[in-house]
Amino acid sequence: MAEAVDYKVIGTSPVRPDGVDKVTGRAQYGADMNLPNMIYGKVLRSPHAHARIKSVDLSKALAMPGVYAAVSGADFPQAQHGEIGGEGGGDVADLAKNIMARDKVLYHGHAVAAVAARSVQLAEAALEAIDVSYEPLPPVLDLDAAMAVDATLLDENCFTKNLPEKPDKPSNIAAVMQLARGDVEAGFADADVIVEGEYRIPMAHQGYIEPHACTASVNEGGQATVWCCTQGHFEFRAMASKVLNMNIADLKFIASEIGGGFGGKTVLYLEPLAILLSQKSHRPVKMTMTREEVFRATGPTSGTHCKVKVGAKKDGTLTAATAWLAYEAGAFAGAPMGPGAMSIFAPYRLDNFHIEALDVLVNKPKVAAYRAPGAPQSMHAMECALDDLARELGMDPIDLRMKNAAEEGTQAPYGPKFPAIGFKACLEAAKQHPHYTRPIPEGAGRGVAAGFWFNVGMQSSAEVHINENGTVTVVEGNPDIGGSRASMCLMAAETLGVTYEQVRTLIGDTESTGFSNVTGGSRTTFATGMAVVQACEDIIAQCKARAAATWGVDEDQVEWEDGQAVPAPGVNADVKPLSLADIAANAARTGGPLLGRASLNAQGAGASFAVNIADVKVDRDTGKVDVLSYTAIQDAGKAIHPAYVEGQMQGGAAQGIGWALNEEYIFNTDGVMENAGFLDYRIPVASDLPMIDTQIIEVPNPSHPYGVRGVGETPIVAPLAVIANAVRAATGLRINDLPFSPPRVLEALDNA
Amino acid sequence: MGAFAYVAPSNLEEALAVLKEHASAGTRAQLLAGGTDLLVQLRSADKTPRTIVDIKKIAETNRIDIGSEEVYIGSAIPSAVLNENTELAALFPGLLEAADLIGSTQIQGRATVGGNLCNASPAGDSIPAMIAAGGVCVIVGAKGTRELPVEDFLTGVGKNALEPGELLLGLKFKRPGPRTADAYLRFIPRTEMDIAVAGCGVSVTLDQNGTCTAARVAIGAVAPTALLVPAAAEALLGSKLDDDALTAAGAACTAASSPISDKRGTVEYRRKVVAVLCRRAAAIARDRAKG
């Protein structure tokens, strides 16, 4: 697929089919489902960051008029250990205990009980009538302190996994991971220059605008229907079945439109509660989180403490690198230390390296996926160190990266050899980009850094129905977060040879289409797209068969060209080509409706690389950092819908800049988050950001029929270090810890 | 959200009667101007029932009078209306830029400077600007009308000098003379939709030679209430508002501040930044006064 291909509709940027409903308020989001007799559920949350639950008494709440059901941990089946499966992974028992605490609360905001009542106000009043008796325990809030030998334990049964031998004592370190190659000592001995750095990054939230919401209705036969905002209704169904010990066949999940997820909506929180409350009350139950609940009780990404050491020859050739990466898991194991470790050195050719990563329990909310989970934190360390290295070597930072850039055939630190990848192409584009070649504005500083994400494949299903007039309905199972319906329509239109407007894509519920893993891992356009293309190819094969039958020729004497069946070259048949519309119109006479389908476990999700550039100005009196200009350059493989690819790049950059500048979970000494709202959890507002310039690079992914690489996650990886490196350029100071909030920057300036 | 009743009296007498009734019964009445603070507070933990008394239908709270001696701004005038008033913008550029900082376009369609003042947040943006501009509160109650300088109106975090049964009718300012101008600056980590980490309002009058003959400096978000800082004004008086004078005024603001450390900024940071804002706001006011 290396040569450029001329496509008819792929590469155009039509308006998304779901767009009008979204901008006119017609689209149905998580909280928009209303049913007759519906009541409202609310969650009682722990006022302690760490405590043993001695008792939960629901009786007073249940006695209140208008309160129809109340549940606590005791109402759940025994939490069974087991793999959750899917993108995020983790333990089912942990998931179950995160949804509803059993014997212990492990963070402030942890659910301990839930009620359902006639109104939200009544439900809130009922929460106040629930008696919970706690035995408070000291909260473990600091990542380093959590790892100390004498630390208070969150889980007395937590024995560090992946050590050569099971440790004899439990600890808060849930797991460690090592990745190594070559001889690090020899590598550093070979180096002319060695740089080291130590970086801390606090927890950050995805900041999706739509809070979690669902409505569940369970009938007297035990069958449950759940409407919810999710990144993956099939995986939600699977998780709910495990947590509630229900038969998958009794669970139907319908995904609403989704107002942002970024990984955060791959995790089940409210749905099992709503199901239980509906079971008990015999009424549909709606549950909606407040913004405060979203912050306190859903998964942000890990706070981290990372150390990195990099050695290089005078000419910039990297000789060795080591990394030590500690990730906060929150209350239960499962920090993204694996991807963090696997990504940190991924863009570079490195013969000698050693990486150690740790998954550490702390009394904070259990982390969830957030765009390229784990990579922004670890790669921030490496990309800052490389910037320092470039300075020491007197080299251009892009040249230094180019000198060591991974390319086709390079063995990735995590094992496989890269097929065709676009890192060098991104670096070249950055070097030549007008942003990089123009003078740096007076008083400003310019930073660059690279980003990387693996991308995943996983399972997808798709069906393609040809309507009686030849228009096309694509049915697939991935909630549309970033415009994927439009991309599916484009790929189907391209494959079938019809126009974009003739294709509509709908997201089926768990009963109306085949299984698909979550919309996550930047997999949807790649993997579900591949299924859609294969289902269209199935249609084409059927069309050719029907044309052959119509014409009285063999199937292999028919070809599909520009949306119609034509006789193959050399076939002597005096027939008119048959378009999709012609074949559809005649379907009743040629075997019935046309239905194509495909299901697959997609392999070969191509890695996506990025290089970002930023100019920043620092107010030396206040410490405020202003981003003057920003450019994101990224390999998309093939941009099916370039405008939405740009949207992903811009959105990821905006989130990364926010994390770099102001976003952070601030906990008091009791483990209570002090900024659980958008006033003090400062995501950037539109006026905080310059126009984010984008350049899409296209080095096709050989594993996808149109060359697609996932593009959703890579964009958030580079911005952290880009900002840090630009601030370093502007001030001469390497500030190690994020975010670069004005007080932190001013303190650094004043101490310099 | 707690339970509440809502009334919208159509004139001042009716409003005062409602307030008096609640004052004597000891029940809770709460005034509503734009509601941009009130509605948020209604969702908070304090669920005590109350009667909400909307002041937007009262003529006296909806007036702007620009006289030759005095300027009056009714307490129900939303910031968007203030900001469109070019005459006011020429007289009190600082006060208007403070009002223009409140929230966003949408918020400003409702938010009033009267509400900003009565809410008495230490970080209320229009308050230091009003103090600098010499604002005086016009207060009415059963006993009649009284006046109080803005700096004396604030009694603590979220507390003001209103007695039960009273309301803020509006704000009065002496019409500024020639070569007088004000300015307000706040510091926030973002560009908008944020709460001041520190704020400073400055008003100066210059003589023909550019020497400062009158000054008022007020600071916000660095003490339980916004404060008038006479020492900062003194540092400016008699000077040409050169760097030394501005630095001295800034230092006086730092000295007058008693900030707290919280999620929005540390004590140290706020003390430093309030001086920066004072220097910068005074320079802007100076340049405006020079015309």
Ligand SMILES: Cc1cc2nc3c(=O)[nH]c(=O)nc-3n(C[C@H](O)[C@H](O)[C@H](O)COP(=O)(O)OP(=O)(O)OC[C@H]3O[C@@H](n4cnc5c(N)ncnc54)[C@H](O)[C@@H]3O)c2cc1C
């Ligand atoms: C999204 C958002 C952003 C914001 N940004 C800012 C900002 O940048 N800077 C800032 O300073 N503030 C900000 N605020 C807070 C608020 O908008 C301002 O304080 C505003 O000026 C309040 O005016 P209001 O008319 O809406 O007051 P209301 O909410 O109507 O009233 C506020 C308080 O004053 C009392 N009150 C009102 N009028 C009278 C009266 N005439 N007599 C006696 N008591 C009265 C009310 O009872 C209430 O206690 C923001 C608020 C929101 C929601």
